[in-house]
Amino acid sequence: MHDTCYARSMTTPSEAVLTQLRKGVLDYCALAVLADGPTYGLELANKLAERGTLFSSSGTLYPLLSRLRKQEWVETTWQESPSGPPRRYYQITDAGTQALETFKHVWNPFAADITALLEDHL
Amino acid sequence: MTATHTHPLVETYLNDLERALAGATPADRSEMLAGAREHFADACPPDATEKDIIAALNAFGPVERIAAEVPQAPPAPVPAGQPGGQLTAGLLVAIAALLTGLVPVLGLGISVLALSLVKKEKRVNPSASSAASTIAWIALVISSLATLWLILVVAGPMLFASVLAF
Numbered sequence: 001m002h003d004t005c006y007a008r009s010m011t012t013p014s015e016a017v018l019t020q021l022r023k024g025v026l027d028y029c030a031l032a033v034l035a036d037g038p039t040y041g042l043e044l045a046n047k048l049a050e051r052g053t054l055f056s057s058s059g060t061l062y063p064l065l066s067r068l069r070k071q072e073w074v075e076t077t078w079q080e081s082p083s084g085p086p087r088r089y090y091q092i093t094d095a096g097t098q099a100l101e102t103f104k105h106v107w108n109p110f111a112a113d114i115t116a117l118l119e120d121h122l
Numbered sequence: 123m124t125a126t127h128t129h130p131l132v133e134t135y136l137n138d139l140e141r142a143l144a145g146a147t148p149a150d151r152s153e154m155l156a157g158a159r160e161h162f163a164d165a166c167p168p169d170a171t172e173k174d175i176i177a178a179l180n181a182f183g184p185v186e187r188i189a190a191e192v193p194q195a196p197p198a199p200v201p202a203g204q205p206g207g208q209l210t211a212g213l214l215v216a217i218a219a220l221l222t223g224l225v226p227v228l229g230l231g232i233s234v235l236a237l238s239l240v241k242k243e244k245r246v247n248p249s250a251s252s253a254a255s256t257i258a259w260i261a262l263v264i265s266s267l268a269t270l271w272l273i274l275v276v277a278g279p280m281l282f283a284s285v286l287a288f
Contacts, residue, residue, distance in 0.1 A: 041157055042164040049181075057183020059139075062157035063191035066150065084163055088156075 018053055027064060028103040029054055031073060031096050038077065038089040041065070065090055073099055131175050132162045135185070142189035150192050158182070227272070229265035233258060 026048075033039060033047045044065075045058035055061065068074040073096030081087045092100070128136075139158060143151040165178040182188075236258040244255070 040164065041161045045161070045181075057181075057187050058161070059158065059182040059185075059188035060191045062154050062161070063150075063188065063193075065157065066153050066192075081164075083167065085160075087164070088160055 015056060018056070022055065026054060027068060027073075028100060028107075030061070030064060030068065031092055031100040031103075034074065034090055034092040035097065035100060038079075038091040040079075040087040040089050044090065068096065071095075071099075128159075128162070129166055129170070129172075129175050131172070131179065132166060135179050135182075136162075139185045139188065142185040143192055145194045146189070146192045147195040150195075154188070154192055158188075227269055229261070230269050233262040233265045237262060 029048060029051075030044065033044055039047070041062065042058075045061050048054045048061070049058060065074060068090075069076065072093055074090050075093055077089050077091060078086045079089050136155060136158060140151070140155060143154060146154070161182065162178060165181075166175050170178075237255070240255045240258050244252075
């Protein structure tokens, strides 16, 4: 028998704030990575995880990708893998690229405003 | 699904994930499980140690947290038997209302029966049975008045006679 002691859930106050902040932002972070070219699930998860705060569970990436696919911002293709079975690749669509551009225009002034506001009131 | 080896720990995790996704639509559930299976096929190569596998499972995250991100399926439609049940109650209400003018006591009995049926239906389908409930109450009031009238007609003269005799 295996002891299934994996993945215990721990929610710290910082994690709770991050969870809220990620909503509505992480979709665009995934699109930004996909803008570099088609990517498979684990590869995308690893690239996002390089930035420490973007997610705490790579499993949540898959519901996000499903959402993006339903919005037609992402499409999937199958490609041969050098090791193991074929892989599902996620690829950004024209609508996805447009959505990412809009986000970029909005994000910079938004982030600058928050940083400035926090500095003013410290 | 490609028949690749899956480590028992990964298999256990996928079973847990499937159970956690019980509230999702079949399409969302199978898409999520396929994504997870492909992820572990890449993250846990055949030469991965148990330590590597546990690390991959921990990085993937608690099944509840993942399931919370998957949309819930819309509530199930009303069971197929319900419209028939409503029809029966509605029909009884109509008969009760019809009979009140003719046979007051029978009308009262059927009104009460219709009300109890509507009450049962309300637990399953509150909105659909509210009209039937209103009709049943009206029928009950009419049949009660008719029954009272019958009692007065039958028992009234006897009562009057007994008062006179006294």
